Structures are given as C-alpha cells and as structure tokens.
Amino acid sequence: MENFDLVIRGGKLVTDQKVTISDLGIRNGKIAAVGLNLLGKETIDANGFLVLPGGIDPHVHFQMPTATTMTSDDWFSGTRAAACGGTTTVIDFVEPEMGESLSEALRKRQAEAERNCWIDYALHMTIHNVEPKTLQAMEYMQELGITSFKVYTTYEGMKLNQNNLRIVFEKAASIGGLCMVHAEADDLIQQTTAQLIKEKKTDPSWFPESRPAQAEIEAVINCIKLTANTNLILYVVHLSTSAAIELVDQARKDGKNIIAETCPQYLLLNKNLFTNNDQVTAASLICSPPLREAGENQAIWSAVDEEKIQSVGSDHCSFTIDPQKRSGLDDFRKVPGGLPGVELRLPLLYTFGVRAGHLNLTEWVRLCSSQPAKIFGLYPQKGSLTVGADADIVLFDPEKEVVVQQTMLHENVDYTPYAGLKLTGYPVMTIVKGNVLVKDGELVSEKKTGSFLKCNQPEFV
Numbered sequence: 518m519e520n521f522d523l524v525i526r527g528g529k530l531v532t533d534q535k536v537t538i539s540d541l542g543i544r545n546g547k548i549a550a551v552g553l554n555l556l557g558k559e560t561i562d563a564n565g566f567l568v569l570p571g572g573i574d575p576h577v578h579f580q581m582p583t584a585t586t587m588t589s590d591d592w593f594s595g596t597r598a599a600a601c602g603g604t605t606t607v608i609d610f611v612e613p614e615m616g617e618s619l620s621e622a623l624r625k626r627q628a629e630a631e632r633n634c635w636i637d638y639a640l641h642m643t644i645h646n647v648e649p650k651t652l653q654a655m656e657y658m659q660e661l662g663i664t665s666f667k668v669y670t671t672y673e674g675m676k677l678n679q680n681n682l683r684i685v686f687e688k689a690a691s692i693g694g695l696c697m698v699h700a701e702a703d704d705l706i707q708q709t710t711a712q713l714i715k716e717k718k719t720d721p722s723w724f725p726e727s728r729p730a731q732a733e734i735e736a737v738i739n740c741i742k743l744t745a746n747t748n749l750i751l752y753v754v755h756l757s758t759s760a761a762i763e764l765v766d767q768a769r770k771d772g773k774n775i776i777a778e779t780c781p782q783y784l785l786l787n788k789n790l791f792t793n794n795d796q797v798t799a800a801s802l803i804c805s806p807p808l809r810e811a812g813e814n815q816a817i818w819s820a821v822d823e824e825k826i827q828s829v830g831s832d833h834c835s836f837t838i839d840p841q842k843r844s845g846l847d848d849f850r851k852v853p854g855g856l857p858g859v860e861l862r863l864p865l866l867y868t869f870g871v872r873a874g875h876l877n878l879t880e881w882v883r884l885c886s887s888q889p890a891k892i893f894g895l896y897p898q899k900g901s902l903t904v905g906a907d908a909d910i911v912l913f914d915p916e917k918e919v920v921v922q923q924t925m926l927h928e929n930v931d932y933t934p935y936a937g938l939k940l941t942g943y944p945v946m947t948i949v950k951g952n953v954l955v956k957d958g959e960l961v962s963e964k965k966t967g968s969f970l971k972c973n974q975p976e977f978v
C-alpha cells in the first residue's frame with residue numbers, strides 16, 4: 518500500500534464532471550491518487566463533507582490604487598480572505614501606468630505580491646493604449662505567463678475608443694490570447710451623469726441612475742460586433758443585466774467565442790437597498806456596473822438555470838466605509854467604486870445556487886472553479902482533482918449554518934454587503950498545495966506558499 522503525506526478520507530468528491538465517494542492521496546503538494554483505502558502519514562476524515570478543487574476567482578482587485586485612494590485589501594489580506602472562503606487561486610490585474618511598459622508593470626506587480634500571498638495568483642494585463650510598443654509587448658506576454666488582456670469601454674485614462682478596441686481585439690486574436698472587457702458605454706454614462714449633476718442629484722443613492730442598464734447593453738452589442746471577424750475569445754466581465762447576458766448567449770449560438778461572467782452582487786443585491794435614504798449604505802454599495810432593479814436578480818438566476826453564464830468572479834474591490842466610502846457622501850462621483858466579495862463567492866453560490874435549485878454540485882464547481890481555470894489556461898493544474906493537479910482542496914460542510922457578519926470574515930474592510938444573509942453550507946478546511954491553511958474559518962498555518970502562476974493558452978468553454 519502506498520504511503521502518502523496526507524490522505525483525505527471518505528469525502529464526497531465533487532468535480533465539474535461527477536460526484537463520487539473516494540479518498541484523495543496527496544504527496545509533495547500534489548494530488549497523487551484518487552481511490553479507496555489510501556494510507557497516509559496523516560489522515561483527515563472528510564466523512565459528511567464535500568471535497569472540492571479550491572475555488573478559482575478570475576476577477577479580483579487587490580492592492581489597487583485609484584485616483585484618490587487604494588483598495589483596503591492588499592495581497593496579504595485579500596488572499597487570506599480568499600483562502601478562508603474556499604478560494605485557492607485568484608486572478609488579479611496589472612494596470613500599467615501611462616508610459617510604463619507592460620513588462621515593467623508586470624514585474625512591479627509580481628514584486629508586490631511575492632511572499633505576500635497565501636494562495637497562488639495569476640494576472641491579466643490591462644491594455645489602455647495602442648502604442649506600437651504596447652502592441653509589440655502583447656506578443657511576448659505569453660512567455661511571461663500572461664494570456665488575457667483587459668480592456669475598458671469606460672473610465673477616463675482607461676477607456677479605448679472604437680478603433681483602438683478593434684486594434685487590441687485583433688492583436689489579441691492574432692496571438693491566441695483572450696480579451697476581457699468591461700462593457701459600459703461611456704458616452705451614455707457621461708450624459709446621464711451630467712444630467713443628474715445639473716439636477717443636483719449627487720447623493721450616493723443616485724449612483725445607479727448614472728450608469729443605466731442601457732450602457733451595458735450598448736457596449737456589449739458593440740463589442741460583439743467588433744469581434745465578428747476574429748476568432749478572439751471575448752470574456753465579458755461582471756454582467757449585471759439579463760439583457761446583456763442574452764446578447765452574449767445569442768452570439769454564442771451564432772458561433773462566436775464569447776463568455777459571460779457575472780458576480781454574486783448581481784445575483785443577490787439590488788437597487789432596493791439604496792432607497793431607505795441612508796447615504797452611508799448607498800455609498801457602501803457603489804460599484805460599476807451598479808446594482809440593478811430587484812427583478813434582475815431573478816432574471817440572472819434564470820440565465821444561470823439556462824447555462825448562459827460560464828464564469829462567476831467576485832470583482833472583489835474593497836474600500837472601507839470609514840473613511841474611504843464616506844469621503845464621497847456629498848457626491849457619488851467621489852465615492853470609490855467596488856464591493857468586497859472574494860471570501861463569500863463560493864459559499865453564496867452554494868446556498869443561493871445549489872440549495873435553491875439553480876445549480877447541481879458539479880455545475881457549482883464548474884462555475885466557481887473548473888471553468889475559470891480552463892478559460893484562463895490554468896486547468897488541470899488548478900480547478901481539478903485529477904492526479905498531478907496541485908493539492909488545492911476545500912472541505913465543505915453542506916449543513917453548516919452561518920449568518921453572515923463582517924466580523925467573521927477576513928477581508929480587510931469594515932462591512933460586508935451580505936451581512937445578515939443566512940447560509941447553509943460553508944468551507945471548513947482549505948488545503949493549499951497539500952498544506953492545511955485554514956480550519957474552521959481560521960488560519961492554522963504560517964506558510965504563505967502562494968506564488969505567481971503562468972497562464973497557458975486560454976480555452977473557450
């Protein structure tokens with residue numbers, strides 16, 4: 518009988534393919550065997566628990582500067598929170614400054630993250646100009662492990678105009694890369710915002726009106742058009758409207774390589790939370806795209822039911838209420854936009870996705886782990902329980918009852934938009950590369966073994 522470093526015994530293994538009762542044998546930080554009656558130097562009894570490949574969050578922003586401040590979670594606290602919530606890989610962004618080369622910006626970002634991460638991380642590269650040296654640099658990013666490029670249709674300094682979007686899409690397609698797009702039509706946002714300001718509607722509760730659903734819809738239509746003659750994989754981030762999701766789905770049916778991402782906030786939170794005349798709450802819920810009408814939550818769940826969503830990211834981008842969000846109470850334009858969510862993404866999708874009947878267990882693992890890993894070229898090293906994969910494993914108690922409170926979370930932020938929600942099912946152990954890092958919601962190891970992951974060729978799912 519083989520002897521493993523660690524055996525996880527008798528759990529219900531859930532992958533994107535199937536659910537089976539089996540042991541997992543771990544050796545040298547990797548899954549070395551899947552089978553019955555495995556023997557190890559150490560054994561963890563997983564009877565009654567689900568055993569999953571750790572969550573892959575393809576969309577987080579840690580240690581991200583804005584014009585006026587910096588996200589409250591850095592690599593250290595952000596990856597710690599991820600691990601505590603059952604996520605074992607995050608993909609963040611490199612955002613080159615004006616004039617800075619892509620490789621220089623990448624080096625800086627890696628240097629920040631180095632030795633500060635509890636879990637492995639990969640990076641997307643933001644492209645905000647089409648200078649020849651930028652386009653040239655895209656060609657050798659693949660060697661450095663960067664295969665996805667993020668573009669914006671909004672935000673001063675970030676947005677690309679029509680022609681430049683086309684240029685980046687074509688370039689990325691020509692090198693087998695993937696483009697992620699933040700799709701919101703900027704001219705419509707500018708116009709709507711100017712009108713609100715003119716009417717002195719600057720209270721944070723007006724923020725959702727400033728970025729109408731139509732802005733997302735128009736931008737998605739436009740991006741689909743722009744990629745029509747390329748074989749680009751286009752990944753549309755944080756879709757907040759069912760209409761835009763339908764457009765992506767139709768494009769997929771027409772044979773286009775387009776992928777829809779949504780986030781827990783667009784499934785579970787909505788504009789009704791803004792209407793109690795509480796400016797602080799309103800500011801705390803400002804994110805782009807904004808929270809929508811209550812009916813959209815159900816409509817996006819229906820899209821999940823119909824398998825029109827391929828990936829769920831948190832878009833974790835945390836700012837404290839005090840002092841960060843509070844600094845803009847008189848003018849929504851000054852409120853830093855973003856919500857925390859990396860820690861709760863996986864459990865929220867269990868309670869409100871699996872328990873509520875929108876997802877079965879394999880679909881849950883597919884959306885929160887395996888598919889993001891495949892799309893961004895990390896599978897099967899990540900997002901799988903196959904022999905040879907990294908032993909990034911989560912034990913999940915499907916019956917554990919939790920009422921969400923900010924104080925139980927590990928995100929470095931003074932609120933959670935999900936406070937008060939009752940969850941049934943929560944991670945009870947997170948194993949990172951064979952090392953038990955989190956047990957019953959607390960770190961039990963000092964080992965920060967996270968390191969940079971090179972992404973391989975993206976895969977269309």
Ligand SMILES: [Zn+2]
Binds near residue numbers: 576578
């Ligand atoms: Zn984002």
